[in-house]
Amino acid sequence: MKTIKSNVHYHVGNEPETDMYSEVLNGLRSEHKTISPKYFYDKKGSELFEAITMLAEYYPTRTELFILNKYRDEMASAIGTDTALVEFGSGSSEKVRTLLEAMPDLKEYVPIDISKDFLYQSARALSIEYPHLHVHAVSADYTEKFELPKLTSSRKAVFFPGSTIGNFEPHERVNFLKMTADFLKPNGGLLIGVDMKKDHAVLNAAYNDSKGITSQFNTNLLNRLNRELLADFNLEHFHHHAFYHAEKGRIEMHLVSLKNQTITIGSEHVTFAEGETIQTENSYKFTIEEFQDIARDCGFTPKKVWVDEKNWFSMHYLMV
Numbered sequence: 001m002k003t004i005k006s007n008v009h010y011h012v013g014n015e016p017e018t019d020m021y022s023e024v025l026n027g028l029r030s031e032h033k034t035i036s037p038k039y040f041y042d043k044k045g046s047e048l049f050e051a052i053t054m055l056a057e058y059y060p061t062r063t064e065l066f067i068l069n070k071y072r073d074e075m076a077s078a079i080g081t082d083t084a085l086v087e088f089g090s091g092s093s094e095k096v097r098t099l100l101e102a103m104p105d106l107k108e109y110v111p112i113d114i115s116k117d118f119l120y121q122s123a124r125a126l127s128i129e130y131p132h133l134h135v136h137a138v139s140a141d142y143t144e145k146f147e148l149p150k151l152t153s154s155r156k157a158v159f160f161p162g163s164t165i166g167n168f169e170p171h172e173r174v175n176f177l178k179m180t181a182d183f184l185k186p187n188g189g190l191l192i193g194v195d196m197k198k199d200h201a202v203l204n205a206a207y208n209d210s211k212g213i214t215s216q217f218n219t220n221l222l223n224r225l226n227r228e229l230l231a232d233f234n235l236e237h238f239h240h241h242a243f244y245h246a247e248k249g250r251i252e253m254h255l256v257s258l259k260n261q262t263i264t265i266g267s268e269h270v271t272f273a274e275g276e277t278i279q280t281e282n283s284y285k286f287t288i289e290e291f292q293d294i295a296r297d298c299g300f301t302p303k304k305v306w307v308d309e310k311n312w313f314s315m316h317y318l319m320v
């Protein structure tokens with residue numbers, strides 16, 4: 001009986017440094033109340049985000065997949081051979097399968113995600129589907145320094161889809177891209193999804209869908225705080241508010257307090273004035289040139305860019 005040799009390996013790249021309770025309280029205690037968008041993704045939040053990706057108004061996911069499918073051969077040849085493909089925030093590893101179909105000679109895929117159980121489950125499934133691929137699942141927060149397992153490929157390419165780069169604040173974005181450029185030296189590449197500036201009505205509709213799923217996604221954050229931080233938010237007293245801030249070039253998502261109220265969180269209290277908001281997410285949008293200039297300033301050389309026919313979304317390939 002042939003023994004099956006495992007082609008999936010599991011590693012811990014780093015341990016999340018911050019604690020949710022102190023991070024959330026500090027954010028709610030700042031002059032302009034904020035909560036990090038990473039806390040959207042509890043089980044319900046992840047399910048709601050999956051539903052968002054299928055909404056008619058929410059164009060980014062389907063547009064990025066269209067571009068990936070249409071240009072995957074060009075992307076694969078740009079990435080090249082003898083390269084380990086590293087994915088930041090790999091999740092279900094659904095999107096990367098489009099690329100893998102165009103990269104039959106790829107030897108190593110390194111999915112990195114902070115949700116260890118889901119990462120390991122997705123990595124195992126992919127390793128069964130692609131028995132000739134070495135899958136190194138790395139549980140880590142990729143925005144912090146992390147350890148990689150020993151790889152045999154001579155270079156690395158990072159796959160960073162979804163326009164998650166748009167969630168970073170400008171200084172965070174620069175730090176992240178500079179860290180990624182160092183990570184990719186020498187001679188590595190970055191294939192990154194970037195949502196583009198466009199008609200404000202299209203942007204506003206994508207974050208204020210007619211079914212109210214994005215509103216549920218935003219307010220679900222308060223459910224998570226109630227459950228995990230022993231808070232007593234009443235969701236009836238907070239309202240989803242999302243709008244495109246043209247001057248800053250970003251969609252802002254807020255939860256607006258509909259009255260003067262005091263919330264208990266664990267052993268602490270936070271007061272809200274009527275109309276005061278918690279800023280829960282920024283999604284920055286870029287022109288091709290804006291993003292290429294940012295990338296150059298962080299040590300990258302733009303090589304290729306692929307867009308859809310409406311110029312709504314872009315995939316950039318950059319090298320160090």
Ligand code: AVJ
Nearest residue numbers: 052162163164167207214283
């Ligand atoms: C997954 C962060 C790219 O910013 O468009 C979707 C999250 N927020 N609808 C985005 C999101 C509201 C999405 N990212």
